Amino acid sequence: MKKTGVALLGLGTVGGGTYRILQQNRELIKKAHGLDIEVIKILDRDYNKSDALNVDRAKVTFDIDDIISDPSIGIVAEAIGGINPAKSFLIKALEAGKSVVTANKELCAKCWDELNAAAKKGKAGFYFEASCVGGVPIIRTLMDGMQANNILEMKGIVNGTTNYILSAMTQCGTEYSDALKEAQKLGYAEANPTADVDGFDASYKISILSTLAFHKHVPLEKVYREGISSISVEDINYGKELGMTLKLLAIAKNNGGKIEARVHPAFVDNAHPLATVSGSFNAVHLLGDMVGDIMLYGRGAGDLPTGSAIVSDIVYAANKGGAKYNYNNGTFKDSDFAGDFTCKYYIRMNVSDKSGTLGKIATVFGKNKVSLQSVLQKDVKDGFAPIVFTTHETGEKNMQKALAAVKELDSVIDVAAVIRIE
Amino acid sequence: MKKTGVALLGLGTVGGGTYRILQQNRELIKKAHGLDIEVIKILDRDYNKSDALNVDRAKVTFDIDDIISDPSIGIVAEAIGGINPAKSFLIKALEAGKSVVTANKELCAKCWDELNAAAKKGKAGFYFEASCVGGVPIIRTLMDGMQANNILEMKGIVNGTTNYILSAMTQCGTEYSDALKEAQKLGYAEANPTADVDGFDASYKISILSTLAFHKHVPLEKVYREGISSISVEDINYGKELGMTLKLLAIAKNNGGKIEARVHPAFVDNAHPLATVSGSFNAVHLLGDMVGDIMLYGRGAGDLPTGSAIVSDIVYAANKGGAKYNYNNGTFKDSDFAGDFTCKYYIRMNVSDKSGTLGKIATVFGKNKVSLQSVLQKDVKDGFAPIVFTTHETGEKNMQKALAAVKELDSVIDVAAVIRIE
DSSP states (O other), X not given: OEEXXXXXXXXXXXXXXXXXXXXXXXXXXXXXXXXXXXXXXXEOSSSHHHHHTTOOGGGEESOHHHHHTOTTOOEEEEOOOSSTTHHHHHHHHHHTTOEEEEOOHHHHHHSHXXXXXXXXXXXXXXXXXXXXXTTSOHHHHHHHTOTTOOEEEXXXXXXXXXXXXXXXXXXXXXXXXXXXXXXXXXXXXXXXXXXXHXXXXXXXXXXXXXXXXXXXXXXXXXXXXXXXXXXXXXXXXXXXXXXXXXXXXXXXXXXXXXXXXXXXXXXXXXXXXXXXXXXTEEEEEEEETTTEEEEEEEXXXXXXXXXXXXXXXXXXXXXXXXXXXXXXXXXXXXXXXXSSOEEEEEEEEEEESOTTHHHHHHHHHHHTTOOEEEEEEOOOBTTEEEEEEEEOSEEHHHHHHHHHHXXXXXXXXXXXXXXXXX | OEEEEXXXXXXXXXXXXXXXXXXXXXXXXXXXXSEEEEEEEEEOSSSHHHHHTTOOGGGEESOHHHHHTOTTOOEEEEOOOSSTTHHHHHHHHHHTTOEEEEOOHHHHHHSHHHHHHHHHHHTOOEXXXXXXXXXXXXXXXXXXXXXXXXXEEEEEEOOHHHHHHHHHHHHHOOOHHHHHHHHHHTTSSXXXXXXXXXXXXXXXXXXXXXXXXXXXXXXXXXXXXXXXXXXXXXXXXXHHHTTEEEEXXXXXXXXXXXXXXXXXXXXXXXXXXXXXXXXXXEEEEEXXXXXXXXXXXXXXXXXXXXXXXXXXXXXXXXXXTTOOOOOOSSBOOGGGBOSXXXXXXXXXXXXXXXXXXXXXXXXXXXXXXXXXXXXXXXXXXXXXXXXXXXXXXXXHHHHHHHHHHHHTSXXXXXXXXXXXXX
């Protein structure tokens, strides 16, 4: 039987999950995939975590070079997270010809070119299924399942923390700050939640996934990003009245060669399969020119789901042997990106309680070529009344111009919310 | 650039779709996958279909041996369907060392051992992503995405015809026979609908998918099968009242080494992601011991979605080179299959309008160890009243015993429907 020696870097939640899977399902992998995977070495800061997992201390090292110099290690699996020291470790491993498997989305998104160059230099395999949407095989699908297709569009709920918070706001009417605290208490959100709630994590993932979907690098700085911290239950509830559910979406589109990539809150129609993806579940919806609609759904985080993706990559890398992926053909040029993007909009504004106000607003929108789809006028409260508009498709720049003009109207107190509809 | 010569067998709906994709996206596949796929020969009965697709007649042959003997053809893609002559064509191709790609679920399910033996003999690759759930990469997921997992359970909506019919019955209240006629008119159902509505098509697919999931052959004759022709709108509507949706499910379970495979109508809870899969869409829900819940969703049929899966397999086969899959390790023994299976039940019976009837029925169920979960008593009509029960989990054999005893009661006119709840 083929033997594969593996080193694990980092024995936290994901690294620990990976180790447990490799122990618990070692016989399964032998029987089903003809592969005996042995963890040869583990790099972690101290013995605390490895002791807790009953790892023989002789396998634990504090020095990456023990791993790089060990010829019995063919695959290095990383679950440290962050840029340093993970970056230097993985570049060393790749340049030494060891296949790398990683769960590190930030590193993949920020250091894509360097990692791919190191893989090329070392003629090594570079695999990162675990970096996007946990145990859901979205990268395998893009690379090995969609070869016949131009991917036209990708929309994903790719961050469990924000989906948990938005689901709580939607289902229980909990306001953002309380839902965040609840998520932190339950371990779904970090003490410092910025990476999740401000959309950084989702932007890493859509940079990676759109690069694979469109076959050229979509750099992180080309991903528009907006988080969920200003979302209110009021808007979620008006959305419900309109048959829509609010999600933090990661979106990538290829409109005739013009690329868009963005992360922001968006309403989706309740009939769309993404609308029912709630709690800490994730899903990615693809539109291929041949296959049509595809959606993959599952757990986007957690020790065993993410560990499942790492172990899948280890088996894949070991069996794939010499054939390495070529993930992209260069980088998109600035001119390849769409200068503007179009979508429908949800707009809530507070207006003073005077007759004729709605007419004036509609006129200004019309003059600015924004076509309204629906209007919800709510009851007057404290002398002003909220109005909720939805629009037909329009360009983002156009919408900003229209909103600036609407704000000039005397009767408009403020534009309280602008949320895209996807 | 690597060149791959392909032969297409059959130029019907799926074969035609495959041909169109290979023409239309040939440059994409060159650029993104470094592979130039050329259709060298096409086998079809006459020139009608090939002329319609502007195929050079020099490429069309009526003789399989023209293809087998052509050394420039490395991959044979089959979309003829049925057992004969497809079986002999594919066995010839495999034994000659040509990789085979097929959409033929009936052939894969019925002749699994023979096809795999031929592949082994010819050291050829054997790929059949297109045989199950059209363009949805369920086989790639099972083989290349779930290696870390014991698959515990698989539940799929794998037949578009029946899902279309059941969705029409659910959404519009159309009775079965009218919904079937409508589906036939729209091309979603065949003139002879037996393969779909009686669950044969779904049973082929679950035989194939459970074989891959459990790593041993689950022969077709071990798949329990029941179709949808006796389903009434009345039961679908009672299910709605109980928060459930009716689907034709293909189910495979591995309960501690005891295998179950079955196809039958079943109610699913509205909160389950399968409940919202409607119309001609398909989906497969997996439960892995490490990854937890995964669902794949998309179009299960059609020229381009199924063609997308065939082309995906062609690219995969061409790039995979020498490394062939080993799909299974023998066949499950009779004793590996569960002698009974357990689930919850929905039961509708008509009873005479006498006091104490409900008590008597409940007593008989209790004596037979069937525990009731809910009772819906409907209004008396024409001297009898329908009662709808749902039960907690119980064995199928036990349930049959209990139902036999209930039927003995004077006040029970008939047991009108017994539907499993999954």
